[in-house]
Each structure stands twice: as C-alpha cells, then as structure tokens.
Amino acid sequence: MFENLTERLSRTLKNVSGRGRLTDDNIKDTLREVRMALLEADVALPVVREFVKRVKERAVGTEVSKSLTPGQEFIKIVQAELELVMGEENEGLDLSCQPPAVILMAGLQGAGKTTSVGKLGKLLKERDSKKVLVVSADVYRPAAIKQLETLAGDIGIDFFPSNVEQKPVEIAKAALEHGKLKFYDVVIVDTAGRLHVDEEMMDEIKDVHQTLNPVETLFVVDAMTGQDAANTAKAFNDALPLTGVILTKVDGDARGGAALSVRHVTGKPIKFLGVGEKTDALEPFHPNRVASRILGMGDVLSLIEDLERNVDKKEAEKLAKKFKDKKGFDLEDFRSQLQQMKNMGGMMGMLDKLPGMSQLPSDVKDKVDDKIFVQMEAIINSMTKAERARPELIKGSRKKRIAAGSGTQVQDVNRLLKQFTQMQKMMKKMQKGGMKNMMRQMKGMMPGGGMFPGR
Template sequence: MAFEGLGERLQATMDRIKSKGKVSEADVKVMMREVRLALLEADVNFKVVKQFIGQVRERALGSDVMQSLTPGQQVIKIVKEELTELMGGENQKINLAQKPPTVIMMVGLQGAGKTTTAGKLALHLRKNHNKKPLLVAGDIYRPAAIDQLETVGKQIDIPVFNLGDQVKPQEIATKALEHAKEEHHDTVIIDTAGRLHIDEDLMNELKDIKEIASPDEIMLVVDSMTGQDAVNVAESFNNLLDITGVTLTKLDGDTRGGAALSIRSVTEKPIKFVGVSEKMDGLESFHPDRMAQRILGMGDMLSIIEKAQTNVDMDEQKKMEQKIKDQSFTLDDFLEQMDQVKTLGPLDELLKMMPGANKIKGLDKMQMSGKEIDHIQAIIRSMTMEERERPEKLNASRKKRIAKGSGRSLQEVNRLLKQFQDMKKMMKQMTSGKGKKKNPLGNMQLPF
C-alpha cells in the first residue's frame, strides 16, 4: 500500500519525540532531518519538502509548544496538521452542475487507467449521488479503447455512447451531449484520448472538447506509480487545460506515495479521488486529514465506518449484536460475518486503518485476500448444521472428515476452531465489561 515506507519512518521519528517531557531545539532539528529524509525517500518533490519542513520547524519551535506540558504530542499534532494541509486541507467534492447534465471530462496520459476510472467514477456517482450517468467513448486512437469502455459499461450496467473510431472526438462530444439530454442522463463522463507523452495535437483536441462540452469537471487521471513524473504530468495538463481535480490511480500498489503529497502543492488543484483496488467499486473520495492520520499510524476509523454503512446490512448487524450479547453466536453466524467482511475489502487493509494497528506484531506481514476467507467458509460449509451450532462436538474423526470435504488441512480446521473460541471469549469480555482494556486483537490467532 502507498505510504507504508513513509509511514514507518515518520512513526518511528514521532515515537522518539512523543514521550519526551521536554523538547529542545536540538531535538526538533534531529526530528526535522529524519522527516525530510523520509519525505524525499517517498519521492516527494524537493521544493514541497523544503516548504513543509520550514513550516513545521517554525511552528514546533514556537513558545506555545516549547512551554507546554506535552511538547512531544504538540509537535506530532503540528506534523499531522501540516501533512493534512499539504494534501489539500479538506475533502473536495466533485463539481456537480445545478442544471443537468453535469459534464466530466477525463484526461491524462495513456496507461494511467483513465478508461477504467471513468467507469469507476460513473458507478460511484450512481451509488453515492443517485445519478444517471452516461459514459462517452471519445478515445478513437488507442486500439480497443472503445471496446474496453463498452466492457466496463456492461460490467456496471451503465450505457456507453459510441460512434466508432471514424468520427472526430469533437463531434462525438457534441452528439453525446444531445443524446444525454434526449435520454435524460444527468451526468456525462467523456473518456478522452491519451498519449504516451504530452504533445500539441493531443492538447489542441482536448481544448476543442473543453470548448464544446463546457465541462463542470476536468478530471486528470494520474498513475501514482510513476512518482515524480506524475507531478510533472499534472503540472503540464493543469497549465494547458486548467484542470479542476485529480484522481490518483494504483494507490494500492507498491508506490512510495510522493505524488499524492506533491501534486496538490504544485498544481494547487485538489486530489478528489484515489483508486484503492482494481475492482469497479475501488474508487474512494480523498480525505487529506484521514490520509495524514494513516501515514502517522493514527488509524482511519471514519473510512471504516463509511465502508460499513455502505456495504453492511445494519438490521442484520443488530441481530448479530444480540446473539453476541446472549452468547448464542454460532459458526453459521461467523460464516455470515465473513460474507459481510468480504464486501468491505481486504481484511489486512482494513486492520491497517485501525488506530494503533502499526503496533500489532506481524500485521505488516499479514496478507489476507478473498481466497483465505473462501478457505474458512469452505471449512464451515463442510460441517453439519449441528456441528456449526455445537463445535465442541467435533472429535478427531469429524475434523478429518471436514478437512477432507473442504480440501483444507487438519491444522487449518483446528486453527479456525481455536480462533472461533478465542473470539467468543473476547466477545463475552467486551459485552460483560469485565475485559481488561487492551488491544482487542490481543493474542487471537488468525487462521491463515
């Protein structure tokens, strides 16, 4: 995941200063050197790093920090606030027209993920803003670009306006707007052509489309894996088209995250969305404050809550809470919970969003995809209804039968049963209020 290396370096630096009863100017100097190195290693633009360090140092050396009772905590607070400001301060929503249709023009270089992002954005707007989007195939140059958008449209059940690859993009944009009004689409998302590099022909075409479509949003799609090049691309597109927002793709990949920390400062245009997975629902609104908290190991509970509210059946959750309270929670219920968890995304990524997750030993090495959940579900489904309700009845021969029936090992079956029992004990402690206040994940062993 992006920012992991940066997060580890910054968290180690913060931990060293957090517990200090007094913070000297020398302490701040050492800390700033560490922070500067961490940001440069994350591929943050050196001018942005210089400005950021200067602002943090100035605030950290202020009398209100040096004379406070918790100077270490105050310095961490300053770093978090400045990181948040560096990435845009607050969440910037997409520009929606007061009088439909809203026109969104997707721009960017070839290979950035523009076509897929257009589909993800259409799905996001339908799901979260109750919109009726129309996707427009405006890239007539890249082989299979039109077919790709058609495939994306079918996948998410959103119509695609397509005039083939023999009609000029300018005409496609004109006809698409007419079609949208006739069919009462309140949002038009135009997938424009990209190139391997910025050239005059591309920019002239994009300028023409901008003039014809009068877009409410010019969304630049940037591949965050390209690091500092992403910042240069953003600056060029902004100078030529005056973009209104940025979507960073592949933020779930092995990227250092420097682009997200630099683009806002260099272009003065907000990052509005980030691609967090290859799935069509893997597009999230960008919240600078939440990202700053995650980088510093403070967790991101708001994003977890939002995911749950969107994907989890709250009535079913209330029934499950009651079962936990009266100790009637069974392996069948556990199976149902696993289905709910799968809708929220990879468990290892969710756990990393928990406050203090960086302190949980071994979590950084944990990899849990949908496959592992499938394995757990296969084990439970190989049990009889009675065994699911009363797992204590599972003797050695029954466990062997379940292992064989699920295609998993006997060790995996035993691990799952132990985890289930540990979880029930933890739930009992939490609901009775007798549990000691410690990490709820504690010593619970995960079955994978």
C-alpha cells in the same frame, strides 16, 4: 498505504514527543530526519523544502515554547503542515450546473482511467442518487470501448455506444446531446491515454474539452509513480484547465510521494483515491485523515464510513435478534462476518485505518493475510447446511470431504473450527454482557493471538 513514510515519521517523531523542552538542536535533528523520510517517500524536492521551512518557523516560534507539552505540540504542527500541503480539506465534485454535468477524464496510458470512470459512476449513482451516463472516446486502445460497456453493465449505470470509426469529438458531442435528451444528471467521458509530449493527442483532447465545456476535468494518475505523478499532472494542467486529480493504485503505494506532491506542484486538489480493484474502491480524499494515517494515528472516520456503507443492516439485525433470543452463533453467521470484512477491504484495509497500527512489528503484520479469509470462506462453503448450523457434527470423514471440496487440507479445516470456537466463546461473553471477559477474548483475535495463524 504509505507504510514506509508512516514507519519512518512515526519513529522520528516518537523521539521528540516526550521532550519537555525543544531546542534548536533537537528540532534541527528531527527536521533532518523528517526531510530524509519525505525524500525517500519520493516527495518532490520543492515540496520538501517548503514543508520543512514552515514546520521550523512554527516550531521555534511562540506556539511550542508556550505549550506544556512541546513535543506533542511539534507533532501537531507537522500534522497541520501535512494537511496544508495536501489541501486542508476535501474538495468534492462541483456539479452545480444545468444538467447534465459533464466530467472529462484525462491521463496517461495505464493509469486506470476506464476503471476510475466506472468507480466514479457507481459512487455518484449510489451515494448521490445521480442518473449517470458513461461514454468512451478512446478510439485507439483495442477493446477500450467494450471494457467500459462491460463495467457499466456490472455496476448498473447507462453506457452510450461508440465505435473506433468515429472521431472523439463526434462521440463527445453525440453523448452530450443524448444526455440532454434523456435528462441525465451526469455524463462521464473517458478519453484515450496519451503522453503529454504527444502534441497531436493533446490537441485532440483540447478539442473534446472545448466541445463539451465540462464542469470537471479530472486527471487520473498512478500514485506509484511518486513525484512523477505531480510533474505529469502539471504538464497536463498547462494544456487543459484541470479541476482536480484522481490518484489510483494508492493501496500499492508504500511511499506516498504523489499524495504529498500533487497539490503543491499543480495547484489542483486531489479529489479521490483509488484504493483497490473493486468497483467501490474509490474514496473521497480528506487531507486531514490522510495526514493522520501518515503519522500512524489511524483514520477512524473513514473506518466508520466503511462500516456504515458495507455492513449489511439486515444481517446485523438478524445477528442481534439471535443474541437477544439467546440462540448460538453458528458457522453461517461466521461466514457472513467474513464476507462483510472482505467488503471493507479485508483485515489489512481495516487495520490500516486504526490508530497505532504502524507500530505493529512487521512479522505480526505478515500474519494478517487476507488470503486466509478467502480460504476460510471456501471451507465453510463446502459444508452442508446442517454442518454449518451444528459444527459438532464435523468429525473425521466429514472433515476429509470438506477439505477435498474446498481444495484445502484437513489441518486447515481443523484450524478454522478452532478459530470459530474462539469466536463463539467471545459471542457468549457478549450475550452475558461481560465486557471485560469479551475484551480478554478479543486479545486472542489479534495477530499472533491465534485468530490469524502464521503462514
């Protein structure tokens, strides 16, 4: 996420961070680089101009001249201004109304609205303990209604049936009545994707909005469209009273232009980021954390929240008890760790949130391939229970059978066993309480150190 911008800004700001004194000249050079980095990231030109102007005003003012570390003070100013551009703090959903609270989803075709409806429904159900009803008023796209019904079934939230013969306004009205009757906390209404130049379709969504009077009208937009995302959101906002934006496909956006432009151009906050295809890949948008990630400082708070949400407490307690009882770490435990890592967005998803990871050379990053973890899990799945408990049993003929069963080669099985042995040694160091020894072992797990083989 935002790799290009992070790399460019980190490199630029590194040049100024060690300066004992900042002058007009070196600030000018740095700001020129910052301007270029933002423009290359497809940030809207008015946003870039305003941002650079504000940073310059603060940098040549008293803030920096009185500081003992002017270079670092300059980076703090850049971070503060990045946060300001994106909205300073997270603005959650305002559901304080007579239930059911109605959320209307709008956006272009292919932006990921239906998937976002499912993700938001799951988030409200699991994190806020809300009783959620979802409904599709998309009567134009083939199988749109069925897609939402399937998604709702997978997630475990209620779906209100509709069909292509109905008018969107009728569907919306019926869903709202049902929501009131059955005491739902939240009703989320999916609408058809439309172009903002299509007057007929825009009139239709205005009618749906008027019928529902939603507490939240969220615009769903693809982050990969850069500053176009902000311009499209503005066009929709002129037609509908939007309350916020959901940026989707952020995990595929190496630039970051949309995240930095939307708030400034529309005046509406980004409320959520869609960071993957899984139904739990929706994160509340925290400008301070995103600014920190853009500047290569990581996002440890989000990582901690990921851990709390995804780590299986029972599994963790079971492993802790094994350690306490001095029982060994086996391949069953190793598989459990791999699965939990996968739930947190894989190794790259975790590394992305750690400070300093933008400084890793690209050849090292290339070695961190999450497909390897899928392969490792497949290999362990092909083993018998006895083999997982006692890896020393796995010799020649067993290796061939495991490789054939997992669709891999014998050398892949050998590599997994070698990596497992490294992990096992590290766990023994933990059992003995030797933190220094354990840290030394962990170096071998970093990219290039053996745990993540090159391709």
